[in-house]
Amino acid sequence: MKEISLHLLDIVQNSVKAGASHVDIRFRLDASGVLEMGVRDDGCGMDPEFLARVRSPFTTTRTTRKVGLGIPLLMQNAMQSGGRVDIESKVGEGTDIVAYFVTSSIDCLPLGDLASTMASIIMGSPDKPEFSIQCSSPAGEMSFSTEEIRPVLEGVSLAEPGVVQWIRESLDEEIQPILGGIMK
Amino acid sequence: MKSMAELEAIRKATLSRINLRTEEKGETTRVVIGMATCGIAAGARPVMLAFMDEIDKRKLGHVTVSQTGCIGMCRLEPMVDVILPGKEKVTYVHVKPEMVPRIVAEHIVNGRPVDEYTIGAAEKN
Numbered sequence: 001m002k003e004i005s006l007h008l009l010d011i012v013q014n015s016v017k018a019g020a021s022h023v024d025i026r027f028r029l030d031a032s033g034v035l036e037m038g039v040r041d042d043g044c045g046m047d048p049e050f051l052a053r054v055r056s057p058f059t060t061t062r063t064t065r066k067v068g069l070g071i072p073l074l075m076q077n078a079m080q081s082g083g084r085v086d087i088e089s090k091v092g093e094g095t096d097i098v099a100y101f102v103t104s105s106i107d108c109l110p111l112g113d114l115a116s117t118m119a120s121i122i123m124g125s126p127d128k129p130e131f132s133i134q135c136s137s138p139a140g141e142m143s144f145s146t147e148e149i150r151p152v153l154e155g156v157s158l159a160e161p162g163v164v165q166w167i168r169e170s171l172d173e174e175i176q177p178i179l180g181g182i183m184k
Numbered sequence: 185m186k187s188m189a190e191l192e193a194i195r196k197a198t199l200s201r202i203n204l205r206t207e208e209k210g211e212t213t214r215v216v217i218g219m220a221t222c223g224i225a226a227g228a229r230p231v232m233l234a235f236m237d238e239i240d241k242r243k244l245g246h247v248t249v250s251q252t253g254c255i256g257m258c259r260l261e262p263m264v265d266v267i268l269p270g271k272e273k274v275t276y277v278h279v280k281p282e283m284v285p286r287i288v289a290e291h292i293v294n295g296r297p298v299d300e301y302t303i304g305a306a307e308k309n
Binding site: 001120164 | 188190232253
């Protein structure tokens, strides 16, 4: 992947496939330049046996092929910056996956276009789950949730082109001042 | 700041377009984009957003854009299927955002697939 955001786009699919009704995404950049990217869902969760081997590229839930590279590629990029990936999960409760990136490292990927990524995520699953995102850094914080715009839209899908465009533009405007420094 | 008034206006514009869609009784054209790990890594996100932009710009009410997983031809990603009502599916490969306006204009609007971008052309070499 060329951007940290693209890893988000990729691993969020795991939460969607786990049947989550809420997926909460968080980006926290601390003063030392460590970026935390977290995805917490209330999907089906993983049992300890599956959790123990979920980091392997040869672990996947799909039946068409025997490989799954979402988590291994995320780990590779987090670790090459000097960071790590933590995964907590309980069957019936959900999963929390957290990747840490050391943004001062020359080997750290840029955050990339987070607003477009959120728009793509929401467009891909417009009815369920509800997505929320929180971003914070020493420069400030913002939050957004699909639940706050659904009542305004009343029956118009979140996948309609005009709505997707609105999400992309409004999020970009709010995320820029907070995480703009690590986007490129 | 997020403007809810603007969103409300978008909702109204979208609703009138949806009504037009049902009145015309035209069947929908589907655009399906591969968005698994391989597609995303190869650049599917900007391609998908380019389709959304182009459809929004041309006010094409009868077109839906959706995502799919990996179909096993990862080396040809980003891949896009365009399915016109009553026609056979056309698969475009190695799609870049710059190619999208032409696919929309020639294929989705005028019904002539852009042969040089299709899987058939790519696999000949």
